[in-house]
Amino acid sequence: MTGFSSRMQMSREVAQALASNKPVVALESTILCHGMPYPSNVRTALEVEEIIRSAGAVPATIAIIGGIPHVGLTRKEIEMLGREGHKVKKVSRRDLAYVVASRVHGATTVSATMILAHAAGVRVFVTGGIGGVHRGVESTWDVSTDLRELGRTPVCVVCAGVKSILDIPKTLEYLETEGVPVMTYGQKDFPSFFTASSGVRSPMTVGSAEQAAAVVGAQADLGLGGTLVAVPIPREHQ
Template identity: 45%
Template sequence: MDRYLDMDPAVYQAIQNNKPVIALESSFIAHGLPHPANLQTALEMIELVRKEGAVPAVTALVKGRIKVGLKDLELEELAEEGGKYFKVAASEVGIFLSKGTRGATTVSGTIYGAYLAGISICATGGIGGVHREVSRTFDISQDLIALSRFPVAVVSSGAKIILDLKLTLEYLETMGVPVMGYKTNYFPAFYSSASSYPLENNLKSSREAAEIIKVYQELGWKGGLLFVNPVPREDSLSPEFINSIVDEALQKANKENIKGKSLTPFLLKHLNQETEGECLKANISLLKNNALLAARIARAYYD
C-alpha cells in the first residue's frame, strides 16, 4: 500500500499516535470554487481544523500516489491550475494512479483515500446524490455508494441543491447509510439551511456524534455515517429562490448537452453568477462550518 499512499508526516504521526485527523476533499478547490477564493477557503478550513487540535489532510492524486495531507505549495498549485486536475471518484483512483496523472478527489474519492489511510472523519461541502431527471439520465453520484462501503463518517451540508434531495435521502436509506442531523430536524439543502424533508435522527453535540462513531466501530459496521450540518443561518438562501435558478440552469445544460462530471461545476457556476456571488458566499461559509464541526467531533472522539 505504501507504493500508492503518500501521507504527510504530520498526518502519519497523528494517526499512529491516535490523534484526531480530518480528511478534506480537493475537488472543491480544483473545480468547485473560483480562484483565489478556493485557496483562501482551503487555508481557512485548515486553520479551523488545527485550532480545534486536529490535523487537516487535504487529499489528492499527485505523481501516481494518493497524497493525504497536501503541502502549502501543492495547495497553491491545485487552486491555480485546477483545470489541469482530473475529477477523480473512488472507482477511478486506480486508473489515474496507474497513469500517474494529477487528480482532485471528489467526496467518494476522498472517503476512499481516508479509509486507506486510516482516517475516520471527512469534511466536505455537500455530497453528490441522485440528480434531477434521474429517470431519464440515471445519474446517481458515487458518493452515495462510497458512503455505504467505507467506514468513514462524513460531515456535509446535506446534498447539493442541484440534486433531487428526496430521492437522495431514499437512496441513502436503501444503501443502509445512517443519516443524522446536527442541531436540525430537516435535511439541509446545501445553500439553504433546511429542506422540507424531515430526518428521523438528530444530534445535539459533537460529543454525541463522536460516541455514535465509536459504537458503530465497536459493532464492526462496514459502511459510513453521514452527519448533516446546515449552512449558518446568516448565510442561508431561500430554497424557492435557488430552485428557480436551478431549473433555468438545468434547461441551459440540456440545450448545451452538458452532462456527467461537467454538469455539477456548470450548474454551480451558473448559480453563483445568477445570485451575484451569494451562492459562493454560502458555499464558503458551509465549507468552513463543516470543517469546524468535523474537527470538534474528532477531538471529542479522542478525549
C-alpha cells in the same frame, strides 16, 4: 486497501497525528481545483486547514499528485493544484486506478477521498456537500457514487447536506437502502447545502457532537459502512 496504502504518501503532520492518536480530519481537493477560481481556491483551502488546527485537530487534504495518492498536502502542493485548476482530473472511485496508473494529478471527490482516507486510517471527513440522486433519475440513472461509497466505506462524512437542485427525498431513500445512518445536527429537517432546511425530515437528529460521535463509534464497532452527519449552514449565512 493494503495495496493502496503502499502507494500512498502521507504528510509528516498527518503521520505524527495518527501515530499519536490525535484527531485527523480529511478534506477533499475537488473544491480546490474545480470549485473556485485561483487564488481564492488556495486561500480558502488554507483557511479551512487553519480552522481545523485551531480546533485541536490535524487537517489531511487528499489529492493525487503524479499518480501518487497524498494524504496531507504541503502549502506548495496546495498552491500547485490551485494554479492547475481544471487541468487536474476530477477523480471518483471509478477514476482512481486510471489516474494512479497514468501518473497524473487528480482532485478527489467525496467518494475517492473516503477511499483514501480509510486506507490511511482517517475516520472523519469534512466537505461542503455530498452528491445525490438527480431529478429525472427515472430516465437518466444519474446517481452520485458518493451515496454508494457511504454504504461501503467506514468513514464519517460531515457536510451541509445536498444541494436543492437534487432530489433530496430520493437521496435519503437511497442512503437508507445502503444502510447509512443519516444524522442532522440540532434540527429535525435535513439541510440543503445553501439553506439550513430542505423541508424534508431527517432520518435522525443529534443534539451534540458527543451524541453523533457515539453513533459513529457504534457503527464502526458493528463493522458497518459509513455515516453521514449533516450540519446546517447558519441561517445568517443562507
